[in-house]
Amino acid sequence: MRVNYPYLHQQFAEVDHIFDDLRELVSTGQFTLGPFVEKFEKKFAAYIGVKHVISTNTGTDALILALKACGVKAGDEVITVANTFYATAGAIVAAGATPVFIDCDKRMQIDSTKIEDAITTKTAAIVPVHWMGVPADMETIMEIADRRKIAVVEDACPAVGAEIDGKRCGSFGKANGFSFHPLKPLNVWGDGGAITTNDDKVADFLRLYRNHGMTDRDHIVVWxxxxxxxxxxxxxxxxxxxxxDHSNSVRLRNATLLDEGLFDLSEFIELSPRSEKYKAVFQLYVIRAQRRDELSDYLRSKEIECCIHYPLPLHLQNAAKPLGYKRGDFPECEKQANEIITLPAHQYINEEQIAYTLEHIRKFYRG
Ligand SMILES: Cc1ncc(COP(=O)(O)O)c(C=O)c1O
Structure with missing residues (x-):
């Protein structure tokens, strides 16, 4: 049996309905913004539960533009977590600011108890990441940010559909970024992204800024x-x-089956604490495993396509050298980087494949 990581060929096996819509688009020649983009933005705003959606070319651009719209500029500091995809920090740097990393917690999310200590007079924003499609602790983060009058930009790139107490990720911060990269819960045929906001002024700025600052083809009001x-x-x-919603629910089922099956291997495997409060969409299903690299090789030899997201945290990357971090600065995140392994749990993984994965993890540890 093969437990495959890529699934796009399965997801897009039947696409006549999309081709019908594309034929309609082509017949109108509306290739720059226009009604098809507006239709999506309205629909996505209703889904997330926000007033405005401003779609963008990529999730990275969504974050850069969201930061700019919150007033982040050269010389500012922006607090984020060290265990995320590079684009979170890349966007902060592209907006002109310096990323200030903090450690993650046992849920593999930004450790909200460490945020306050990282705030300085230069802090212009906090960027919590809903890493792996698991919600960050937005309640604490919003309380700190509101009290200290600092903008929050959620990196909700991997988290379309994730919720905290029924409120969707991407609806807490002042302006928030989503990615529609092919491996995200809401995925397109290439790149795409969007910013969500309830702030009319932020939305007005972003609509202009992502389109050359044009009010019409002969006038610009901002560069x-x-x-x-x-x-x-x-x-x-x-x-x-x-x-x-359907694919997220299958991911959730798969994650639950894996959690249940791994429970009795707790001397070898550590699962993140789960709670009813946080509805995760498991863009990645990540566990912590003893002898991780050996387990990874073993599972791959059984055609279970596991991955590691990611073996080297951001503060230890070459790009971060000028920031002066060193090994030992973020112990939880560094420990996790040596133990984490991502198991295939996407919406095209079935119960037999989950059972096969569990059987081989058990065999690896117990023989
Ligand atoms: C946490 C996180 N932030 C930002 C991004 C960037 O999104 P994109 O690839 O659409 O630019 C991604 C995904 O690639 C991501 O996982």
Whole structure:
């Protein structure tokens, strides 16, 4: 049996309905913003539960633009977590600011108890990441940010559909970024992203800024850039949004089956604490495992395509050298980097494949 990590060929095996919509798009020639993009933005705003969606070319652009819209500029500091994808820090740097990393907690999310100590007079924003599609502790983060009058930009890139007490990730911060990269819960046929906000002024700025700052083809009011989503991708996203709750629910089922099956291996495997409060969408299903590298090789030899997200935290990357961090600065995150392993748990993994994965993890540890 093969337990495959890629699944896009399965997800997009039947796409006649999307091609029908694309034919309609092509017949109108609306290839720059326009009604297909607007339709998606309205639908996504209703889904997340926010007033405005401004779609962008990528999730990275969504974060850069969200930071700029919150006033982040050169010389500022932005607090984020050290165990995330590079783009979180890359976006902060691209907005002109310096990333200030803090450790993660046992849930593999930004350790909200450490945020307050990292705030300085230069702190312009906090960027919690809903890493792996698991919600960060937004209640504590929003309380700190509101009290200290600091903007929050959620990196909700991997977290379409994740919720805290029924409120969707991407609806807490002042402006928040989503990615529609092919391996995200809401995925398109290439790159795409979006910013969500309830702030009218932020939305007005972002609509201008992502489109050269143009009010019409003869006038600009701010120097902007071109970070428009491609209407082709908006068409795909509009359709995939119809299926995202279902695929998230299958991921959740798979994660629960894996959790239950791994429970009796607790001397070898550590699961993140789960709670009813945080509804995760498991863009990645990550566990902590003893002898991780050996387990990874063994599972791969059994055609179980596991991965590691990621073996080297951001503060220890070459790019971070000028920031002056060193090994030992973020012990939890560094320990996790040596132990984490991502198991295939996506929406095309079935119960037999889960059972096969569990059987081989058991065999690896218990023989
Ligand atoms: C946490 C996180 N932030 C940002 C990004 C960047 O998104 P994109 O690849 O669409 O630029 C990603 C995904 O790639 C991500 O996982």
């Amino acid at each position: 902007g850039i071109n970070s428009r989503i491609q209407p082709i991708q908006a068409v795909v996203a509009t359709r995939v949004l119809d299926t995202v």
